Amino acid sequence: MIVCLCHGVSDRTIRGLIQEGASSVDDIAAACGAGTGCGSCKTMVAKMVKIGATAELYQLKSVARNTESPRPDGLPGGRVEGSKGSHRAA
Numbered sequence: 285m286i287v288c289l290c291h292g293v294s295d296r297t298i299r300g301l302i303q304e305g306a307s308s309v310d311d312i313a314a315a316c317g318a319g320t321g322c323g324s325c326k327t328m329v330a331k332m333v334k335i336g337a338t339a340e341l342y343q344l345k346s347v348a349r350n351t352e353s354p355r356p357d358g359l360p361g362g363r364v365e366g367s368k369g370s371h372r373a374a
């Protein structure tokens with residue numbers, strides 16, 4: 285999916301930059317130009333950076349607990365201890 289129409293930058297490119305260490309909208313802009321045109325994609329880029337940081341933090345906590353993420357994308361989710369039935373994060 286194209287996130288930045290002005291520069292033709294895809295979500296895949298942005299996710300790759302986040303995995304390589306980009307941690308802000310400015311980092312993404314410097315690396316690929318996303319957000320440096322009309323600016324309408326900056327909100328989406330910021331959300332992707334935030335989600336990337338959350339996923340990385342969760343993975344670090346999982347490693348610290350010597351457990352694996354219950355979700356393939358590394359985000360929190362799965363069964364909630366002590367709840368009736370099961371609950372999955374959106």
Ligand code: FES
Pocket residue numbers: 287288289290291318319320321322323324325326
């Ligand atoms: S859509 Fe990204 S700068 Fe315009």
